[in-house]
Structure formats: C-alpha cells, structure tokens
Amino acid sequence: DSGVTQTPKHLITATGQRVTLRCSPRSGDLSVYWYQQSLDQGLQFLIQYYNGEERAKGNILERFSAQQFPDLHSELNLSSLELGDSALYFCASSAVVGPQETQYFGPGTRLLVL
Amino acid sequence: AQSVTQLDSQVPVFEEAPVELRCNYSSSVSVYLFWYVQYPNQGLQLLLKYLSGSTLVKGINGFEAEFNKSQTSFHLRKPSVHISDTAEYFCAVTDPGSNYQLIWGAGTKLIIKP
Numbered sequence: 348d349s350g351v352t353q354t355p356k357h358l359i360t361a362t363g364q365r366v367t368l369r370c371s372p373r374s375g376d377l378s379v380y381w382y383q384q385s386l387d388q389g390l391q392f393l394i395q396y397y398n399g400e401e402r403a404k405g406n407i408l409e410r411f412s413a414q415q416f417p418d419l420h421s422e423l424n425l426s427s428l429e430l431g432d433s434a435l436y437f438c439a440s441s442a443v444v445g446p447q448e449t450q451y452f453g454p455g456t457r458l459l460v461l
Numbered sequence: 462a463q464s465v466t467q468l469d470s471q472v473p474v475f476e477e478a479p480v481e482l483r484c485n486y487s488s489s490v491s492v493y494l495f496w497y498v499q500y501p502n503q504g505l506q507l508l509l510k511y512l513s514g515s516t517l518v519k520g521i522n523g524f525e526a527e528f529n530k531s532q533t534s535f536h537l538r539k540p541s542v543h544i545s546d547t548a549e550y551f552c553a554v555t556d557p558g559s560n561y562q563l564i565w566g567a568g569t570k571l572i573i574k575p
Contacts, residue, residue: 349504390505390551390565403562437504446493446561447512452504 350374351453353438359459365426368456372419372440378402379421380441380450381413385434396421397444428460463488463559467552467566474542475574482537482569484526484552494535495553495563496526505551511535522546547573 350373360366372379381393383406392405396415407413410428415421425432435457439450464487474480486492493512497505509520516528526537535552552566 349506351504389567392562392565395562403560405562439505444561446555447510448561449507449510450505450563452497452506454502454504 349451349453351438351440351451353436353453353456355456356454357457357459359461360428361461362428362430364428364460365424366428366458368423368425368436368438368458370421370423370438370440370453372421372438373442373451376440376442376451377419378441378444378448379415379419380439381407381421381423382437382439383434384437384455385431388434390437393423402444425458430460433458433460463492463554463556463564465552465554465564465566467550467569469569470567471570471572473572473574476544477541479540480538480542480546480571482550482552482571484535484537484566486533486535486552486554486564488533488556488558490556490558492554492556493561494526494528495555496520496524496535496537497551497553498522499549499551499568501548508537508550542571542573544573544575546571 352371377398393407395403413423435455439452441448466485495510496508511528553563
C-alpha cells in the first residue's frame, strides 16, 4: 500500500459525458501527478500540481483539467469523453520536487467509455 | 529532448534463471534514472534509482541496475527470477532539460515460465 488513494476504482460511462477522478496523496506529500496508461499510448504524464499550483503540463488534452485543493487532494476532470479516453488513470504523489523525488502511485481508476 | 527506449516489449524467462531488462536513454547530461515495477492490477512502485555515486544500484526484491554513461544505458538485472516477479517494468529518466519531469519508457513485460 503506497498511501495514495484513488476513487473510484472503476468507472463506466458514455461518450460525451464528464467524469471526475479523485486522488488523495500520501500524508505530507505536496506534489501530485496524473498519468494516463493505455495499451496504445503506454504511460503518459498528464499534469503535476505542487501545493495547490500547477507545476508542469504533459500530454493533457484541452478537454481534461485538474486542480489541487487546500487539503492537497486532487481531482482530474475529463469532459466530452471519447472512446479513446478509455484507460487507466493513475495519480502519484511525492514529498519533494527535484531529481531525487520518488513518486508513489495509487492503484488507479479504470475508465471505460462506451 | 530526452527519450527512453526499452527495446523489449516482453521478456520470457524460466523461473530461477537470470534476467536482464534493457533501458537506453538519449542524453547523458546529468541524468537521474529510475526503474519502477507494476504488478498486475496495481499501481507502479519504485524498484531502484540512480542519482549519483556508485554505478551499480541495488533495489528491492533482489534487483540491481548498472548505470553506464558511455553507453547511455541503465539495464535492470536479477540473478534468479521467481514467479512473483511477473510484472511490467518501466524505466524512467529525468534531467534538468526536462525540468526534472520523469520521461518514461514503454515498459517491458517480464513473463516467468515455470
């Protein structure tokens, strides 16, 4: 158990819909990362927050957005869902930002868009 | 830009045999290297990391990796694998040029044959 929690574990929805994925980082970790893992694209970094502020953006679509709240939990919002958005979405957290950081991953949310 | 290549998408190996999972990166300037493991239906977990110092890094579960600057490689090895090592293994690299964001390889599935 990494100490990172993600809800829900599974999500099934239809095209065009909007969903929210939630992540609670390890106690004390200020940094949260979101990743998408799919069979064709592999592991893709989406976005990083540090202490409530966006720190880095990866391959995040405009239909996707995220935020980190004062209690440090984070939410990833996916809208106008397409079939291709079906994937495993991971959240990770780290205590520090820098080359030595270890990211601790949650168990993921499996999203299926029908 | 930094990139990571894991040449083998799958590596089948007999139980108790040695294994090497290959990882090459593109730039040798001040890199920091990581191996993460993803067990079936779980999130990723850090196996080991190289930040500086000895080029031979020991990790959890009997794994080790060797940093080779001249060959820009960071191959992962285990002298004797067990069925419980069945997982997908990801190599990742970070450097100042990527703002210390992790750049991920495509992953290698380790398949243990009984």
